[in-house]
Every structure is written in structure tokens, then in C-alpha cells.
Amino acid sequence: MRERLALLLCGLTLVLATGLAWLFAVRHNPRPSHRAPPAVSPPAQSVTGARLFLEQGCANCHAIGGAGNPRYPLDGVAARRDRAELEAWIGGTGVAAGQLAGSVVRRKERYRELPAEDMAALLDYLQAAGGGRP
Amino acid sequence: MNTATPSPRADRVPGSSRVGRAAAWIALYLALALAPLAMLLAGPLPAGGGRRWDFALALGFGGLGVLGLQFALTARFRRATAPFGIDIIYYFHRYAALVGVALVGAHYALLRLWFPETLGTANPLEAPGHLTAARVSLVLFFLLTVSSLARKQLRLEYDTWRIAHAVMAVSAMVLAIGHVLAVGHYTAAAWRGSVWTVYSALWILVAGYIRIVRPWSLLRQPYRVVSVAPERGRSWTLTVAPVRGAALAFRPGQFAWLSLGCSPFRAREHPFSFSGSAADRTQLRFTIKELGDFTRTLRDVAPGSVSYVDGPHGVFTPDCFPAAPGFVFLTGGVGLAPVMSMLRTLADRGDRRPLQLIHGSRAWDEVLFREELSALQSRLALGVVHVLQEPPPGWDGPVGVLSPDVIAPLIASRAATDVFFVCGPKPMTASVQRTLRSQGVSLRRVQTEHFDMA
Ligand SMILES: Cc1cc2nc3c(=O)[nH]c(=O)nc-3n(C[C@H](O)[C@H](O)[C@H](O)COP(=O)(O)OP(=O)(O)OC[C@H]3O[C@@H](n4cnc5c(N)ncnc54)[C@H](O)[C@@H]3O)c2cc1C
Numbered sequence: 074m075r076e077r078l079a080l081l082l083c084g085l086t087l088v089l090a091t092g093l094a095w096l097f098a099v100r101h102n103p104r105p106s107h108r109a110p111p112a113v114s115p116p117a118q119s120v121t122g123a124r125l126f127l128e129q130g131c132a133n134c135h136a137i138g139g140a141g142n143p144r145y146p147l148d149g150v151a152a153r154r155d156r157a158e159l160e161a162w163i164g165g166t167g168v169a170a171g172q173l174a175g176s177v178v179r180r181k182e183r184y185r186e187l188p189a190e191d192m193a194a195l196l197d198y199l200q201a202a203g204g205g206r207p
Numbered sequence: 208m209n210t211a212t213p214s215p216r217a218d219r220v221p222g223s224s225r226v227g228r229a230a231a232w233i234a235l236y237l238a239l240a241l242a243p244l245a246m247l248l249a250g251p252l253p254a255g256g257g258r259r260w261d262f263a264l265a266l267g268f269g270g271l272g273v274l275g276l277q278f279a280l281t282a283r284f285r286r287a288t289a290p291f292g293i294d295i296i297y298y299f300h301r302y303a304a305l306v307g308v309a310l311v312g313a314h315y316a317l318l319r320l321w322f323p324e325t326l327g328t329a330n331p332l333e334a335p336g337h338l339t340a341a342r343v344s345l346v347l348f349f350l351l352t353v354s355s356l357a358r359k360q361l362r363l364e365y366d367t368w369r370i371a372h373a374v375m376a377v378s379a380m381v382l383a384i385g386h387v388l389a390v391g392h393y394t395a396a397a398w399r400g401s402v403w404t405v406y407s408a409l410w411i412l413v414a415g416y417i418r419i420v421r422p423w424s425l426l427r428q429p430y431r432v433v434s435v436a437p438e439r440g441r442s443w444t445l446t447v448a449p450v451r452g453a454a455l456a457f458r459p460g461q462f463a464w465l466s467l468g469c470s471p472f473r474a475r476e477h478p479f480s481f482s483g484s485a486a487d488r489t490q491l492r493f494t495i496k497e498l499g500d501f502t503r504t505l506r507d508v509a510p511g512s513v514s515y516v517d518g519p520h521g522v523f524t525p526d527c528f529p530a531a532p533g534f535v536f537l538t539g540g541v542g543l544a545p546v547m548s549m550l551r552t553l554a555d556r557g558d559r560r561p562l563q564l565i566h567g568s569r570a571w572d573e574v575l576f577r578e579e580l581s582a583l584q585s586r587l588a589l590g591v592v593h594v595l596q597e598p599p600p601g602w603d604g605p606v607g608v609l610s611p612d613v614i615a616p617l618i619a620s621r622a623a624t625d626v627f628f629v630c631g632p633k634p635m636t637a638s639v640q641r642t643l644r645s646q647g648v649s650l651r652r653v654q655t656e657h658f659d660m661a
Pocket residue numbers: 294359365366462475476477478479480481493494495496497498499500501502503521541544545656657658659660661
């Protein structure tokens with residue numbers, strides 16, 4: 074009988090934990106999640122940018138076209154930031170340095186050393202995906 | 208009520224208050240296990256990442272809550288384990304930990320499935336530290352599970368397994384907490400920062416209690432081996448006496464974790480039931496069957512060796528049933544040890560309630576405490592029935608194991624009133640429980656002790 078109770082309590086824990094997790098997900102996101110439609114196939118020059126976005130670990134924290142961490146989506150980012158600002162945010166310099174947590178700035182330091190053509194490709198991609206100002 | 212023995216520290220009260228306490232501890236368990244999820248649900252947080260994302264994330268919090276609690280489950284807190292019996296707590300631990308690992312595994316699997324890009328490379332040189340911490344933690348939890356479920360198949364020696372288990376569990380937990388705090392999206396918001404720190408510190412403290420405080424308190428109450436005497440059935444009775452003061456007080460049927468000839472910090476301890484009378488406060492007796500690595504070395508233990516006794520634990524005792532009109536004991540092999548303690552104690556107390564022992568052994572020569580059992584019949588209202596698998600010529604008692612046809616007729620007259628104590632090999636315990644049930648014995652009057660809890 075004690076064994077039965079123990080197993081029952083385990084089952085209850087599983088159900089409650091899963092249920093609460095789901096409840097949280099629904100309450101915290103009143104509208105059902107939908108992956109943003111994949112970005113219109115990016116122009117040739119930003120194929121490299123898209124690859125770099127994944128390879129360089131940008132997707133650990135950001136998403137574009139539904140790919141990556143949805144917490145900080147970058148779709149449409151180019152409508153808010155121009156190319157110079159985008160570069161500052163990538164490297165955690167200038168205005169971005171003041172607004173990011175120290176650990177994030179440290180993590181971004183490595184992007185300051187990106188070869189110029191890679192940085193250019195990444196910026197092209199962000200601007201294409203963001204559909205914003207040149 | 209029992210007045211002959213001073214009340215041991217294990218505060219157990221029989222009857223309905225035990226059910227009440229059990230319910231309270233279960234509620235506390237659920238509250239602590241689900242606390243991380245409750246913290247998510249309580250109040251303002253940064254914007255969500257979509258239902259799927261937040262669901263996958265919350266599963267991780269849920270898993271961590273359940274896994275953190277495992278440290279408390281196995282810390283042998285007497286008050287918390289008393290209403291259930293510590294053997295069942297370990298049984299519970301095995302499955303509850305599986306639930307935790309499943310939740311954490313689902314957290315990872317769903318992220319992998321729905322957001323593969325987020326995880327990026329697994330190369331620890333490239334990947335962010337908090338993701339590497341999570342990966343290592345996940346691997347450790349996986350190894351913990353496999354090494355525990357398949358310990359016997361993997362031929363891991365118990366003591367080695369146990370130390371590895373503790374090291375892996377603490378490392379996995381520290382890494383997982385580090386991962387959560389470093390990601391920080393939801394844990395840093397509003398008042399949560401400090402609550403999270405306290406909640407995480409709690410599990411580290413519990414681990415510290417198990418490894419440091421408890422062994423240290425044992426050091427202050429050392430025992431010395433008085434004798435190791437052979438018994439029938441490849442068993443030994445080990446007697447230890449306190450170096451100073453009285454031996455710890457226990458209730459008959461309880462057990463202790465015993466360290467022999469080594470420091471309690473080594474964590475090389477084994478659980479054994481007290482087999483002596485609880486009325487004797489000068490020494491403690493254990494009756495131990497030679498089964499494996501540790502128990503085989505008993506014969507070489509020299510009198511005077513130091514030993515440490517962590518106890519008493521367990522609720523397998525007639526003292527929980529002061530109003531029972533009588534007791535029936537169903538035992539196999541060394542499962543008789545805790546029952547011997549009950550019989551000797553009841554005899555010392557002059558208890559006159561009717562008692563029935565049905566004991567299974569392999570052969571007549573291997574019947575543990577054969578002579579003493581017949582002597583006890585003159586001091587107690589005790590009936591003894593031996594069941595033998597290999598009976599000698601001319602044996603007219605029951606043959607085989609404690610099967611339904613053997614025990615049903617013997618207990619029929621007591622099924623409606625007495626309290627039953629069952630202790631023996633796993634298959635025996637399971638089958639006897641089924642028999643008792645079919646005989647109409649209410650489950651509340653059936654007490655079991657599992658010797659095989661790890
Ligand atoms: C509550 C309780 C009361 C017990 N009372 C008695 C008793 O009175 N007399 C008796 O002979 N036996 C008793 N046992 C069983 C005893 O603890 C094991 O037989 C003993 O620990 C085996 O150790 P070993 O190294 O010789 O055997 P191994 O061959 O190394 O181990 C055999 C099996 O015993 C279990 N075991 C081994 N070491 C431990 C440990 N440190 N902690 C928990 N389980 C372990 C494992 O399942 C292992 O697979 C009791 C067990 C429990 C849980």
C-alpha cells in the first residue's frame with residue numbers, strides 16, 4: 074500500500090509539474106505562439122549572413138524568421154536601428170554597452186573581431202530580414 | 208502504552224495523527240517541488256517567448272524543483288520520514304528522481320525539437336558557458352539514472368556507486384542551478400533574485416548536512432564492538448556497546464545505519480535492524496546475514512573495533528499499535544532479525560498479548576534463533592510455525608515457502624483484528640501481502656520492511 078501511494082505521488086508530481094508549466098506558458102502568452110513565417114528567402118549576399126547568424130551563436134539569444142531563441146527576436150530590427158547602431162549592438166560597444174548586462178557585453182566581445190566581410194554579411198542579413206533602412 | 212522504554216527521539220505517534228502528519232509532509236513536499244513553477248506563475252515577468260518556448264522552459268524549472276528535493280528525501284530527517292518509513296522514502300526517491308530527470312530531459316528535448324537553432328554548437332570552447340553547464344548537468348543526470356537503475360547489471364560495487372552517486376548528484380545540481388541563474392530571464396525579475404538564491408542555497412545546505420553535520424554528530428557517540436557471534440543460517444550477531452553513556456533508545460523493529468571500523472565521513476555504512484531487546488540500554492545487537500562484500504567481512508571484525516550507529520530509523524514496530532489485540536509475524540531468513548527484537552522486547556515488558564510467528568527457512572539446521580524461539584514461548588503467548596524448503600526426514604510441519612495455502616489457515620482466526628508484520632525476501636513480501644489482502648486483512652494493519660531498498 075505504501076508503494077502504491079509512493080507511485081501515485083510520483084505520478085501526481087509529473088502531472089502537476091507539466092500542468093503548471095503549460096498553465097504558465099498559456100497565461101504568459103495570451104495569444105498562441107506561431108513561428109514567424111520563414112523570412113522571404115534572403116537575397117544572395119545574405120545567405121552567408123544567415124549562416125553566420127547560426128554559426129556565431131547569435132541564435133543562442135535571438136531569432137530571425139522563427140529560427141533561434143524567440144526571447145529577443147530580430148525580425149524588423151532594421152526598422153529601429155541603422156547599420157552603425159546594429160554593429161554597435163553586435164559587438165556590445167557604444168550605446169549598446171550601456172544598456173546590456175556585463176555578462177552579455179563580455180559574451181559579445183568576440184564579435185568585435187569578426188573579419189570585416191563577415192560583419193558586412195551579417196549586417197546585410199539583419200537588414201534584409203529586418204526589411205528596414207539601408 | 209509502552210512505558211518500559213524511554214521514548215526514543217523518533218517522534219512517532221500512532222494512529223490517526225500519523226496519517227495527518229503524513230498528509231502534511233506530502234503537502235510540504237509538493238509545495239517545495241513545485242515552488243520554482245509557482246514562482247514563475249506569481250506576478251510580473253519579462254515578456255514571454257511564445258507558448259512553446261515558455262512551456263519548454265517551465266519544464267526545466269519543474270524538473271529542477273523535483274530534483275532539488277531529492278537531497279532532502281535522502282537526508283534521513285527523522286521527523287519527515289517517520290510517518291512513512293524510511294524504506295519507502297528511498298523507494299519513492301527512485302521514482303521521483305525519474306520524474307525530475309524526465310522533466311529536465313523534456314525541457315531539453317522540446318527545445319531541441321522546436322528551437323534547434325537556439326542550442327547552437329555543443330563544443331564547449333564555442334558555446335556559451337551556461338549552455339555548456341546545462342549540457343554537462345544533463346549528461347550527469349543521465350549517468351545517475353543509468354548507474355542507479357542498472358547498478359547490479361553493471362556490477363558496480365555498492366559503496367563505490369554510492370560515493371559516485373553523491374558526487375554526480377551534487378555536481379549536476381550545482382551546474383543546473385548555475386545554468387538557471389546565468390540565463391536569468393525569469394529568475395532575476397522583481398523579488399525573485401533573492402528567493403531563488405535562498406531556494407538554491409537550501410539544497411546545497413541539505414547536501415552539506417548529510418555529508419558533514421550528520422557524520423560529525425555520530426563521531427561524538429562512538430560504539431565499540433563487544434562480540435561477533437555465529438548464528439544459524441550463515442549469519443552473525445554483532446554486539447556493540449557505547450563508549451560512554453547509554454546506548455541509543457529505539458523501538459523494537461527499527462533499524463540503524465552502521466559503520467564498522469571506519470569514520471562516519473567515509474559513508475561506508477549499511478542498514479541493519481536492531482535484533483536485541485529495546486529494554487537493554489547497555490548494548491545494541493544486530494543479526495546480519497553473509498550476503499556480499501561487506502557482510503562477508505563481519506567474521507573478521509575484532510572486538511574493540513570502533514563503530515558508529517546512525518539511528519533509530521523506521522516505523523516497522525508494534526509500538527505504533529499499542530491498542531492491537533495481538534500480532535502476527537511473517538518472516539523469511541534474516542527478515543527475522545527485527546522480529547527478534549520485537550519478541551525479546553515484548554518478553555522483557557511482560558506483554559501477554561497473543562503472538563504468532565510464521566517463519567520460512569531453507570533447512571532445519573539453518574533456522575535462525577531456533578533454540579531461543581522455543582525458549583521465548585515460555586515467556587510469551589507465542590505460537591511458532593516453521594516453514595521449510597528442504598525439510599528433514601520425518602518433518603510434519605509445512606513445507607515450501609510462505610504460500611497462500613500455508614499461511615491462510617494459520618491466520619484465518621486473526622485476520623480481522625491483529626496487526627501483521629512482514630519482512631523477508633522481496634518475492635516473499637509481495638506474495639504474503641497479496642495473501643493477507645485476499646484474507647480480508649485491512650492494509651492499515653499490514654506493516655512491511657524492505658531490506659533491499661537500494
Ligand atoms: C531497513 C533495512 C534493514 C535491514 N536489516 C538487516 C538485518 O537486520 N540483517 C541483515 O542481514 N540485513 C539487513 N538488511 C540488508 C543489509 O543492509 C544488506 O544485506 C547489506 O547492506 C548488504 O551489504 P553487502 O555489502 O554485504 O552486500 P552486497 O553484495 O555488496 O550487496 C547486496 C545488496 O545489498 C544492498 N546494499 C549493500 N550495501 C548497502 C548499503 N550500504 N545500504 C543499503 N543497501 C545496501 C544492495 O541492494 C546490494 O545490491 C537491511 C536492509 C535495510 C534496508
